[in-house]
Amino acid sequence: MNPQPEIGKVAALIGEPARAAMLVALLDGRALTAGELAGLAGVSPQTASSHLGKLLEGKLLALEAQGRHRYYRLAGLEVARALEALGVLSETTQNPNPFTPKVPLELRFARSCYDHLAGRLGVMIADGLQERGYLTAEFVPTPAGRVWLEGMGVNADSASTRRVFSKPCLDWSERRPHLGGVLGERLMVRLMELGWVARTEGRAVRLTVEGRCGLERELGLKLGQLEVA
DSSP states (O other): OOOSOOHHHHHHHHHSHHHHHHHHHTTTSOOBOHHHHHHHHTOOHHHHHHHHHHHHHTTSEEEEEETTEEEEEESOHHHHHHHHHHHHHHHHHHOSOTTSOOOOHHHHHSEEETTEEEHHHHHHHHHHHHHTTSBOTTSOBOHHHHHHHHHTTOOOOGGGOSSOOSEEEEOTTTSSEEEEHHHHHHHHHHHHHTTSEEEOSTTBEEEOHHHHHHHHHHHOOOOTTOOBO
16 A cells, blocks of 8 residues: 555646636635536536546545535635645746736735635735734734734634634735635635625625725725725
């Protein structure tokens, strides 16, 4: 028995262009049908079915059935982390200048990183939290940070989860960390509840007028004329 992880098999599953497109489409945490994934990957339903079967077999996807409908989603956070890490590597190898990533502008500005906020806006929020003394350099909430989070309506209790509570997550377009972990997820959910950010098409996230005012007020972010809606 070979005790080493079968990296080659996983890499081959992810490396096929249509399968890669399907996996990336699911990075925002949604569950999509085979037909929707076929359209996003630009392949026929029959080809999509074959690809999805391989991804299920490789435990990169999970299948949910609701009545007659079947939905596919990423098998877990570990899969999302691997895809984001590959995004960092692909940007490095394809683009020698780290300050001009080949990322669509709407995704570079703000997007979902599976369950938390990424992109330029996510990095700016992480910077603001640290500058206000709400997060340590290791992305651990300080006592003042916990008070601020609770005041914002974000659960700052780290004992209620088995997952990593708060951690830096390297942003593949900005090459600097944004806030990941359970706290990153809770903060994004709260920002959406407040109407400060909203999902648009795919993984893109937009900043609202209320969000710009709120983030400038709460974290001192200099958002200026950043695109809002």
